[in-house]
Amino acid sequence: DAGVTQSPTHLIKTRGQQVTLRCSPKSGHDTVSWYQQALGQGPQFIFQYYEEEERQRGNFPDRFSGHQFPNYSSELNVNALLLGDSALYLCASSFWTGNNYGYTFGSGTRLTVV
Amino acid sequence: GEDVEQSLFLSVREGDSSVINCTYTDSSSTYLYWYKQEPGAGLQLLTYIFSNMDMKQDQRLTVLLNKKDKHLSLRIADTQTGDSAIYFCAERSGGFKTIFGAGTRLFVKA
Numbered sequence: 001d002a003g004v005t006q007s008p009t010h011l012i013k014t015r016g017q018q019v020t021l022r023c024s025p026k027s028g029h030d031t032v033s034w035y036q037q038a039l040g041q042g043p044q045f046i047f048q049y050y051e052e053e054e055r056q057r058g059n060f061p062d063r064f065s066g067h068q069f070p071n072y073s074s075e076l077n078v079n080a081l082l083l084g085d086s087a088l089y090l091c092a093s094s095f096w097t098g099n100n101y102g103y104t105f106g107s108g109t110r111l112t113v114v
Numbered sequence: 115g116e117d118v119e120q121s122l123f124l125s126v127r128e129g130d131s132s133v134i135n136c137t138y139t140d141s142s143s144t145y146l147y148w149y150k151q152e153p154g155a156g157l158q159l160l161t162y163i164f165s166n167m168d169m170k171q172d173q174r175l176t177v178l179l180n181k182k183d184k185h186l187s188l189r190i191a192d193t194q195t196g197d198s199a200i201y202f203c204a205e206r207s208g209g210f211k212t213i214f215g216a217g218t219r220l221f222v223k224a
């Protein structure tokens with residue numbers, strides 16, 4: 001049973017560019033959450049998608065947007081990249097009960113902005 | 115507000131018990147979690163506890179919850195070198211999101 005799959009694994013972008021990160025949730029999961037993990041810190045909640053809608057959002061600017069598709073996969077888009085956006089971006093999937101029983105995380109996409 | 119705090123480092127000898135502590139601020143938290151992160155990897159859920167429980171044991175792992183003091187701990191019995199990793203405490207808070215601490219780096223000396 002495949003877990004959470006994220007692509008790409010690594011990415012280097014230039015300031016001002018736009019990036020799209022992709023996530024396929026674990027089989028049977030219908031909810032996708034995105035987190036940003038800066039070096040040496042804990043994951044910070046960006047937003048969560050359920051039934052193709054953004055269900056909750058953290059303290060991130062509108063440059064961060066997302067989408068969930070009918071097959072539950074999800075994309076995270078970041079526009080006008082800043083150096084401070086360099087981080088590990090983690091996708092976490094769960095069942096609709098709202099992550100009561102915890103997330104399954106992917107291995108992340110390491111984004112470097114230069 | 116919502117905040118989860120953990121000590122940053124813990125060093126133990128192989129075979130000893132490790133105790134990682136965490137405090138949280140949201141008294142309405144319903145579920146609390148411990149995750150493990152190894153280098154270059156995502157987070158792995160180790161265990162969770164519901165807020166009406168005081169203790170949960172799962173093989174070498176014991177979770178203690180003091181809801182009055184908003185204190186959560188993770189005890190790892192017979193710690194092995196393979197347990198060296200970063201351990202994150204997290205709380206289900208404010209709707210659907212889960213809030214994570216900054217992580218405790220566990221070093222296990224052979």
